[in-house]
Amino acid sequence: MNNKSTNFEDYSISPVPADQRKSTLNVSITSCAWIISLSTIFTGGALVAGLDFQNAVLAAIFGMLILAVIGYFQGWMGAKYGVSTTMLTRQAFGRYGANLFGVLLALTMGIGWFGWQIAFFGMTIAEMFPDQWFAEPRIAMIWGGTLMILTALIGYRGLAILSMIAVPLVAILSVWGLAEAVNHLGSWNALFTTEPTGDPITLFAGITIVVGNAVAGAIVFADVTRYGKTAKKGGFAASIGYFLGGVFCVVAGAAMALAAQVPALGSTPNIPAAMSQIGLGFFAFLILVFAQWTTNDNNLYTGSLGLRNVINVRKSVIVVLLGVLGLGIALIGIQDYFVPFLNALGTYVPPIAGVMIADHWIVKPKILQKSYQFGEGTTYAKWNIAAIISTVLAGIIGSQLHIGITAINSIIIGFVLYIVIAYILKKTNINFEVGKKSEQTNGF
Structure with a gap:
């Protein structure tokens, strides 16, 4: 198979060639688009339910800094070897152990969260365009989901192009929202002195909320940084983009929610209502939907890379398959039933990063006296029992x-x-x- 990025395979099971690597700015903006989303803005609104604005800002900075450090190590490996997160797990967990991780990504991100976000997209469009036929939730899910599938189908190039448009727009929305929040309250001092909207929480609890929102994205940094020119540049670019995008969105969400003081929808901050309350117009809602698009096609992209590592089927076919399944659960209306299951699986995703970092920097070079390599002729273990046991135990103990x-x-x-x-x-x-198990020419 001709494994060029000009087809839809996107180097899913082979290292990205040196001549296809992207600039530091390109990688940074693409990783920034991973974090700019409705959920991140909602995280800011959740913080000011229990923190004042100053502590919400501190929680955003420290929480995103933690994620940037984790992401740097994951991103460093992706850029060093030019391979996706799932390909990296072949070394850390064995060839068949990596298959388990690939299936996990496909189920959680490629189907579960992709479907949940499509359903949310349909509801958002219905709020923006009431009584319009194209905004009927299920119709909006179909055309919105199709657009997201097409972007993920193109691969990294599609994500990068969309990110170059979305990131500046969301940055504008964040600054705009912050300015309108200050204007609505009358002064900066009023923003910093407004009391939280709910029961007080500690700064540490606020940091926990920020980290919990986006830790999965930091763990799969290699899916973006494999296009970085060098290990250091790739890891640094992705970490900076993720950090800045996250802080911008969390702070903007906190400011808007605190200024508007609108009631939450259950446990979810009503950010759209807050935006309306402080005077943001239709264009702001359009940017918000655009941010959701960039996040959800990343979910599908990562899920498809994971499953491509498991089955010898073209990535384009996998993208369409996972996308249709995710769209299907959204149209049926059962996406919320998957959330507890997805959260339970998510308990065992963070330890994977700890094991991968330990394997690359300590276990392989210091204990086993081995080094990482990928591509035709590479021999992997079928299973790394120690890595799998460590991940499961860490998930249980950590929870x-x-x-x-x-x-x-x-x-x-x-x-x-x-x-x-x-x-x-x-x-x-x-x-x-x-x-x-030796890797063949086609990656299997």
């Missing part, structure tokens, strides 16, 4: 701890557990990398 940030706890526990288990097994001459 049971009632101190700290659950996602960060799980990452640290996974990191430490894997190093300890790998060291003990190596010293006792127990082979924890089971079986061998």
